[in-house]
Amino acid sequence: MIDRSLFENTETAFELKSDSELERAYFLFKMISSEPLVRIGTAATNFALKAHLPVEKLIRATVFDHFCGGVNEDDCLPVIDKLYTKGVSSVLDYSVEGKSVENQFDNALAKILKIINFCDEREAMPIVVFKPTGFGRFLLYQKKTEGVVLTSEEEAEWGRIVGRFDAVCKLAKEKDVEVLIDGEESWMQDAADDLVEEMMRRYNKDVAVVYNTLQLYRWDRLDYLKQLHKRAKADGFKIGMKIVRGAYMEKERERALDKGYDSPICENKKATDDNFDETLNYILQNLKDISVFIGTHNELSCYLAMDLMKTHNISKEDNRIWFGQLFGMSDHISFNLAAQGYNVAKYIPFGPVKDVMPYLIRRAEENTSVSGQTSRELSLLKTERKRRKL
Structure with a gap:
């Protein structure tokens, strides 16, 4: 133990x-x-x-x-370098939210591509991240999720979203940088899941470069992973998965109540914790097919991951397992794990203050x-x- x-x-x-x-x-x-x-x-x-x-x-x-970390990438460098002296890597997270027009999506794409090139020059930055709605309108993902037939203009717009995803994943593959794609609200997530799976099929042939996100306060996510695992084994691609508990719980419950459908959220915190730990266990038993970024501030889940790695004889340095916490929080987890030799990264938000x-x-x-x-x-x-x- x-x-x-x-x-x-x-x-x-x-x-x-x-x-x-x-x-x-x-x-x-x-x-x-x-x-x-x-x-x-x-x-x-x-x-x-x-x-x-x-x-x-x-x-x-x-x-x-x-x-x-700062207002731009260069501004973050002192923080990145400082963290890396203690073996903690950095994931630069361009945290500007709520954009909704095409030129803003193109700007977000340019920013992520710039960060990948930035990562390529620095050992301390092996991972990049973006949100699906950073590259396209929320309502369009929602329409795709709900199976609404798109107009020809919307089809063209969706094609541009696919192009942005592809540009990022392609460059990441070339530069050997891993891409974490965040999870969002359940009523747009199916469209994002399908698109990320498409990118996994293209770019995760040998190793996981593209990672989706499982928000495990949703009771259906482990089943989704198991189905994806079947498809991955049948079709010959690797799965990359960031696992988190989740960030939209109040919004999810309110919408379910308002619209009169069953809430996708686990009934209580214990059920969420159990779902997270069960999913972690499933992934570490199937590490040959699934790489994982364990995004958690929960100490017990971190101890469980360490126990499971020991049980399954998995090296602490195995690149298929990363632990991640947010910058400014849970330093007692991040730095103590790194001191023990585990792969650890801090999510470092940056962007103009406003x-x-x-x-x-x-x-x-x-x-x-x-x-x-x-x-x-x-x-x-x-x-x-x-x-x-x-």
Whole structure:
């Protein structure tokens, strides 16, 4: 069995943080732990940005610099290099959300292609990520998912989405960079799943380059993986899969209630945790066909993955298994895993301060609603502050 006290090591967890950065992290998580403060802060920040008040410097010095790498790729380099001194790789995540016109999708494509070339020059960046709706309209994915017949203009628009996906996956294959494609809402996801599978068939012949995402708060996702696995074995391609618990739970439940269909979300947290762990187990038993990026802040799931790797005699350095956490969170997991020799990457959001605010606000709200996450961060930061004083 793996040592269950590994994630208590705060010296390793926060080694890269200066005393002032440690204090800032403590202050931020203290603020985030209060739901009323998050609500007030969110409203005030949105107002200040819309009114063009000079608050960007303040945002940059606090929440932005804690959770984001910078405003552009070059700005992120010091963070990337610093993380890599401790064996933690970086996944640059262009976190500008909610775009809906063609030139914005083309700009997003250009940005991702630039990041792949950027990755090619740096050992510390073996992985790139994008959202399906970064490359095309949400409503078009929804129509495809619902089986609505597209107009000729929409067919042409869908063709452009396919072209953007293909351009990224093709270049990634050439440059030996892995591509993680995020999961989104269930009512558009089938169209995205089909498109990602098409890319896997093209580019995952020998090894997994293209990765889809399973949001395992959905009770149907393990079945989907098993069906995909059958097709992959029959048709001779590898599966790449990022596994996460999920990010749209309230929205999913509200829509299901509103539209009168069964919620796709597991009935409770335990069912979600069980689904995640069962899926992880299935993948590690089928590693010859499926590579995995384990995106989790859950310590028990990380311990389980380590136990399973030991049971199945899988090397810690096996490139088919990566652990991932968000920048600014769960350093006790990321840095302690990396110190043990596992493959670990931090998701590093970046983009103009104003454009990245929706992402940052969601992070703050998620931390407030995930019971235990913020209090765990706070208790570890407290322990490290005490250790340093001694």
